[in-house]
Amino acid sequence: MSDITSQTLTSLVKNIKEKKLSSEEVTKAFVDRSEKSKELNSYITEDFSNAIDKSKKFDEKPNLDLKLPGIPIAVKDLFCTKDIRTTAGSKILENFVPTYESTVTQNIWNEGAILLGKLNCDEFAMGSSNETSFYGNVQNPIDKGLVPGGSSGGSAAAVSGQLTPITIGTDTGGSIRQPASFTGTVGLKPTYGSCSRYGIVAFASSLDQAGPMSQNVEDCALLQEVISTYDNKDSTSIDFKRGQYSKELTKDIKGKKIGIPKEYRVEGMPKEIEELWKKGIEYAKDCGAEIIDISLPNTSYALPTYYIVAPAEASSNLARYDGVKYGFRAKGENLIDMYEKTRSEGFGSEVQRRIMIGTYVLSSGYYDAYYLKAQKVRKLIKNDFDEVYKKVDAILTPSTPSSAFKIGEKKNDPVSMYLNDIFTVPVNLAGLPAISIPAGLDSAGYPLGLQIIGKAFQEQEILNLAYAMEDKINFKNKITDWWIK
Amino acid sequence: MSKENSEYLIERYDNVYEVVIGLEVHAQVTSNSKLFSSSSTKFGAEPNTQVSLVDAAFPGMLPVINEYCVKQAIKTGIGLKAEINKRSVFDRKNYFYADLPQGYQISQFKYPIVGEGIVILDMPNGQKEVGIERLHLEQDAGKSIHDMDPQNTLVDLNRSGVALMEIVSKPDLRTPDEVSAYIKKLRSIMRYLGTCDGNMQEGSLRADVNVSVRLKDSKELGTRCEIKNVNSIKFMQMAIDYEANRQVDLLEEGKSIDQETRLFDTKKNETRSMRSKEDAHDYRYFPDPDLLPLEVTEEFIEQLKSDIPELPDDKKKRFIDEFKVSAYEATILVSDIETAKYFEEVVAKMGKNRDMKLAVNWITSELFAVLNNKNLEISDSPICAKNLAKLINLIKNGTISGKIAKTIFELMMDDDKDPQVIVEEKGLKQESDPKALEALIDKIINDNREKAIEYKNGKEKLFGFFVGQAMKVSGGKANPKLINEILKKKL
C-alpha cells in the first residue's frame, strides 16, 4: 500500500471518513515505511505497536466526525507525551517519561489522531541542521549526506520522506520554516500566543511557538485549526477568535497587497535564491496580488538581537535540568560537583555554548549592554513590521539564504550556522505568523522555499496566499527513496 | 552599653556608635493555593505531597498567577499606607540550589507591586515612623533537610512556590526594641487584614536583618551586613546586638567591614560569614518571559480599599475617643485583632450602663492571666465576651462584689457558664438591702461591744475589723459600700 503514504493528510482523512481505508491500514502503512526508513534516523522513540493497537481500537468504533480520524502522526520530541519518553534531543532527558501531555498534542489526540513516535530534533531545539541532537544526525530524504535543517529536522524529514502524513514542530528562530524549506515541505509558524506552550520543553519562552509541517497548504491549515486553542495553563496564550482555517481556505487573493522588503536582499545571497524570489513575486502577481516595495530598516540587527534574547532565556529555562528531579545525573562529591558534572556531561556543546552566552549577557555589568539593548532593538524590529503593515497585508521573502547544506559542512562554525536563520528570526522577534512553502529547486535539485509573513493573528490570510501561490508554483518534490533498500 | 530606656548606643572609649537597622521581612501570603500553581499551601503535610508538576519544575510546565495572592499583596500595601503600582513585573532570580527546582525564583525586582509606605510604632517614649521601601510578591523555596541522612540531603518541595510578600523597610530602625515593635506591628496589620497569619514558628514570618553602625551624629550610613533568615524576634534582637558589637570592634581596631551575608548561629549566639554563597551572588535578574506584566486597574484597587477593615492605628484612635481608654490601654487592646474584637464585643454586650475601666481591667489582667496560664489565644477563650460582659455588669450594678466576681470568674471557666446563673445557683448575690445590713451590723456591734467602745475612743484602725466581720458573717455577699456607710453611722 505504498500509495497510502504518498497521500496528503486531507485525502487520508477523506478516505477514512468514506471508509475506503481503515485507520489500521493507514497506520500500518506508515509504520511499515518508517521501519524501512531507519537510515533517515527521523525517530528518537518509536511507538509503533501501540499505534497499531490504537488504530485497531479506533476501527472498532470509529468516530468519523473527528478532524483527524484514526490518523497516525509522529511529533517532534520536544512535546511532552504522557507515558512516552520525551528527550528534547538531549542526553540529559534520555530516560525522562512525562506523566502529562502537552496541550498541542492533546488537541491532536482529541481529534482522533494516533501517536506514531517521537521525532528527532536539535538538542533543546538549538540548531539549524539537526546535528546537535544527542541521538544523531537526521538524513534529508532529498539526498544522502544532506542536512534536513533544524531544529525540527526529524519532523521535516519524516513528512518529506512520508513516514508520517503530517507533523508538528516548534519554531523559535526558524526551526519549522527552515527545515520545511530544506525538505520541500510546508511549515507554518503561528502568531505568538496562538498555540499553547504548555507541555513543550522550553527553549526561549518569548519566541517559542508550535506549528504544523505538512506536504501541502491545505493539510497545514487543517492541523493549525486543530492545534491552535486558547489555554489558561499558558499565561502567554492569547484569547482571540480562531478561524476554521481549512474550511475558510481560498485561492482568491485578488487585490491583496504584498510587501517586498529590500533589506532581505542580503550580501552574498545565491543567485538562485534571488531568482526564486523574483519568480515568487511573479506568481503572486499572477494570482492578482499587488506588489509593493517596502523597507524593514532594522532587519540586519535581528540576528544579533536573537542571539542575545534566545540564549538569555534558554540559560534560565535550562537551569531546571540539574540532575535533582528527573533525567540524567552524574555522580558528584557534593551538590555543586554533581550539578557541574551533570550539566557538563548531560548537555551537548551547542547547548552549553548558548547557556554560556545567555549567562554572560544577563550577568552583572553586561545586562544593559546586551540584554536590555537587545530588548530595545527588538522593539524597533517590531515597530518596522507595525509600520509596513499599515500599507501591506503580507510580506514575501525567501525562507532561507541557501538550500540544504551537507552534514558536517557548518558544524564547526557557529556563526555561519546562525546566519541560516537570517530571514526567519525577525518574524519570531515580532511574534508574527509566517509560512514557508516549497517554490522551486536549485541547480543541485535541492528544494528552496518562500516565506509569507502575515499580520498577527492573520493565519488565514497567509494560508490563503500560500494556497493560491502553491497552485501556481506546482512544486514537485524529487524523493527517490534512496534510503530504502 | 545601652543608655536610658530608649537609646541604644555602643560606647568604646571616646567613641559612641549608633546602630542602623533595616529589615526584609518575608511574610507568607494567606491563601489556599500557591502563587503560580494550584497546590495546597497547608502547613505540616507529609513531604512532597503538596507538589504539582509546576512546583517541581517539570519540562514544559508554566506559571499561572493566583488572583487572590495579588489581592492580598495589594491589601497589605494599603495597610502600610503605601503606593500601589498598577503595573508590576515578575523577574527571574537565577541561582542553583537543591530546593529551588526551577533554578530560579520568580520574584519582582525592578517593578514591585507596592511602593513606599509607612509603619507607625508605639514606643514607650512616643510614636516612631518607619519607612517602607517596597513590598513585592515572590515564590518560596522548598526545604533541604540535612540531618536525616548522613550522606545525602533530602528535599521536600511542599513549600516550593508558596506566595511570599517581601516587605523591605528603610534603614529607619535604631534599637532592638524598635525592631521588635516593628515586627509586631507589621504582624498585627497583616493579621487585621487576613493577609498573613504571622506565625513565626511555622515560618510564615521570617526576616533578613541589615545591620550597620556609625558614629553618633554621623549622617552617612556604614557598610552593612545582612543576617539571613532569622525566625524569632528574640533571635533578631540577639543577632543585632552581636553583629553591631562585632562591627564596632572591627572599626575600633581600625579595620573595615565587608559587605556580606551572615548567618545567626542560635546555639553559639553569634553571626558568621556565609562566604560559600558569595560567588553565586550574580542573580542575573530578567523579566520572566513566561509571565506578562501584572496590570491592575484603579477599580480593582478601589474595590480592595473598600474591603479594608479598620486597622490598628485607626482602631486605637477610636478606642481612645469613643471609649475613653488611655493611649496605653488602647495600644494593648488593638495590638491583636482578636483582642480588639473581644473587647468590642464585651463593650457591646455591656449595654448602656457600661464601665470601660472595669472592662479593660478584667480583660487585660484577669482574662490575659488565664489565657497565659493555659497557653490559649483569646479567640479560644474559655469565657466568651458575652458572659464576661455580664459579669462586669453584675459588679457594676452592685449585684456582686469584685471579690465574689473573682470566684464567679473561676467557676465560669467550666463550660463558659452564665455568671447570672452561677450567682443564683450558689446564692452569691450581694446583700444590698439596707435594712438587712443594718440588722447584720447591729448584731456585730452587739457581739463586739468592747471593740466598738475602743473605736469610739479613737482607735480608728478597728473600722477595718468591723468591715471584715460584716463580710465574714455575710459570706462575702454584703455590699461593701453600704457596709461602710452603715458602719460609719452606727459606730
Add this chain to the structure above:
Amino acid sequence: MSIDLKTIKHISKLSRISVDEQKAEKLAGDLNSIFKFIEKMNELNTDNVEPLTSVAETTLKFRSDEVKNQNIREQIIKNSPEDNEDFFVVPKVVE
C-alpha cells in the same frame, strides 16, 4: 571587547557547567566570534526606546485561588535519579 578565560570560568560557574582548560579555550574562541557578530547591534541608537519583553499584547490573566492538585508524590518522584519514596535526594550540601 574580548572574552577571556577568567570570564569563561566565571560564567561556567554561574551556569553550573564544569569547564576544563581545553574546553574553556574552545568556548572563548567561539564566544568571541559570536560576540563580534552580536556587537553589530551597538551601531543602533536605542536611547529613547522602550524595551520589549513580550510580543503578546495582553495582560496577565488570573487564576482563582483553588486547590486543584491532589497528592501526586508518586508521579513527581517517579523520574528522580535516586530511589526514595518521600524525598528528592541529592549529595550532601556543603556550606
